[in-house]
Amino acid sequence: MQSMIDIEDWVRAQPNAQIPEAESYRLRLWDGDGFDEKRSLSDAKPSGRQILDAFDQSPADEYVLLYLPRRKKLEVIELDDIIDLRARGPERFFAFKTDRLLNFIVNGHRFSWGASTISVALIRLIARIPDNETLFLERADAPDKELADDDAVRLSGKGLERLVSRQPSWKLNVQGVLLTLTSPVVVVKDALAQAGFDPSAGWIAILKRKGEAKLQVALTDTIDLTLPGIEKLRLTPAQINNGEVQTAPRREFGLLEKDEAYLNERSLHWETFVDRGRRWxxxxNFVLPEGYNHSFVDIAIDVPPTYPRSEIDMFHCFPHLTLSNGRVIGETSGRTAIAGQTFQQWSRHLNGQTRWNPATDSVMTHIAVVEAALLKEVGE
Incomplete structure (x- = not known):
């Protein structure tokens, strides 16, 4: 026979095992007023009065005793009721100096409590709410209130407080299809598939966040839905044609390995070709921030034959861009003929501390210059 068994520890470690005989049994009692202790009883079948006496809760007839048996609901114990500690395996007792009990509802089940407030952590314990579910306080005239474990619910107000637990979920609008996700982080290609779009169909994916520039994301990128302001994921075909046969992107000259990896990682549709001796x-379909007369534009970048020793300078847009507010975009009056189309020249140059450095600059850093220039004109 064991000398002492801590019933709370035993039940948690071996929830389905019979509690063996022992010389004493250690119980835990909480009184709702700062008292939370463990004490031992030698009797395996004490009465409610004996339990209260063991914890110096006297006179016993001024107290209400509750206990939480394993795998069952919170129960009221009368003073003369006998509790078989070995058979019932109570995880914890609760004592309140009160003449009445207050009730609350969790997931449709009624529970009694002896204090005017109860912590959410205790509600989780009593109602056996899984860790992966969030508790909400139901409200008739407002959205349900999400509760944290350190919150408390007031039971002495008007009406019966009702709580419900739910698995957390996050919403994402994918091209008009509203997804409800159980994880706050989703891979772009998985979001497309869940919304019914074929990720391999050559989509350009644009993430829209409130108050920020539209961001083109790759299929392998992840979206963190805990970040504020995420509104939707918009899709557009990488290429739209009038029925003509699709051709593979031109690769008439190579770029640096890191450039090509960067362009592919961002899922940008890119080509290299030579037109009248210039390498482009x-x-x-480069995505533009809001504030222009177009949402997408083709951008041509002149890549010198001696790149990266020679710097990349400026960029060229087709169709031509104007601002929605009517303000003139400076240094864009030049025109450049490229492959039969007239592009708008944007004269944007590196200088000072940002002067071109062949050891560190590349197509990748020049695209950052392009994006910064486009954002600057619309005040972002």
């Missing part, structure tokens, strides 16, 4: 990198 073309970014098709």
């Amino acid at each position: 990198l073309l970014l098709s």
Whole structure:
């Protein structure tokens, strides 16, 4: 026979095992007023009065005793009721100096409590709410209130407080299809698939966040829905044609390995070709921030034959861009003929501390210059 068994520890470690005989049994009692202790009883079948006496809760007839048996609901114990500690395996007792009990509802089940407030952590314990579920306080005239474990629920107000537990969920609008997700982080290609879009169909995916510039994301990127302001994921075909046969992107000259990896990682539609002796990198359907007369534009970048020793300078847009507010965009009056189309020249140059450095600059850093220039004109 064991000398002492802590019933709370035993039940948690071996929830389905019979509690063996022992010389004494250690119980835990909480009184709702700062008292939370464990004490031992030698009797395996004490009465409610004996339990209160063991914890110096006297006179016993001024107290209400509750206990939480394993795998069952919170129960009221009368003073003369006998509790078989070995059979019932109470995880914890609760004592309140009160002449009445207050009730609350969790997931449709009624529970009694002896204090005017109860912590959410105790509600979780009593109602056996799984860790992966969030508790909400139901409200008739407002959205349900999400509760944290250190919150408390007041039971002495008007009406019966009702709580419900739910698995947390996050919403994402994918091209008009509203997804409800159980994880706050989702891979772009998985979001497309869940919304019914084929990720391999060549989509350009644009993430829209309130108050921020639209961001083109790759299929392998992740979206963190805990970040504020995420509104939707918009899709557009990488290429739209009138029925003509699709051709593979032109690769008439190579870029640096890191450039090509960067362009592919961002899922940009890019080509390289030579037109009248000049080498061009073309970014098709490049996503623009709000504030322009177009949402997408083709951007041509002149790549010198001696790149990266020679710097990349400026960029060229087709169709031509204007601002929605009517303000003139400076240094864009130049025109450049490229592959039969007239592009708008944007004269944007590196200088000072940002002067071109062949050891560190590349197509990748020049695209950052392009994006910064486009954002600056619309005040972002």
